[in-house]
Amino acid sequence: MISTQISYIALWSKNLDANRNIFANLLGIPIVYEDEDVVVFQTQGTQLVLQRARDADADLDGTIQFGFEVDDLDMVTQTLEQGGQTISVNREELDHSQRVTVLRLPSGQSVEFIGR
Secondary structure, eight states: OEEEEEEEEEEEESOHHHHHIIIIIISOOOEEEEOSSEEEEEOSSSEEEEEEOOGGGGGGTTOEEEEEEESOHHHHHHHHHHTTOEEEEEEEESSSSOEEEEEEOTTSOEEEEEEO
16 A cells, blocks of 8 residues: 655755754765755655745744655545545646645644655
8 A cells, every 4th residue: 555664754944054954964964956945865765855944835844744655646545535534635746757645634744645
């Protein structure tokens, strides 16, 4: 159904540069992608993603989000829906090869499921 390994952990912050400095310069974790609003670090097996919290995403400051890769996104989404779970994004296209469903946990955090 889903991979038991977390694909990524995202940390949302208004101060992306300070967090980037800790992971890149102090801890020496390699950066695999970076732009103005995101920095992606590659650890063994799981990516650490720093996301800038601003504008429409400013309220996400301090939020931690994580995601799983799934083989069958339709089955996972249907299972969550049938279980009465809150889906905040339903099978949205990310690109031509991936879609995402975002589950809103009862405690408020988001979990992404990425697959075809």
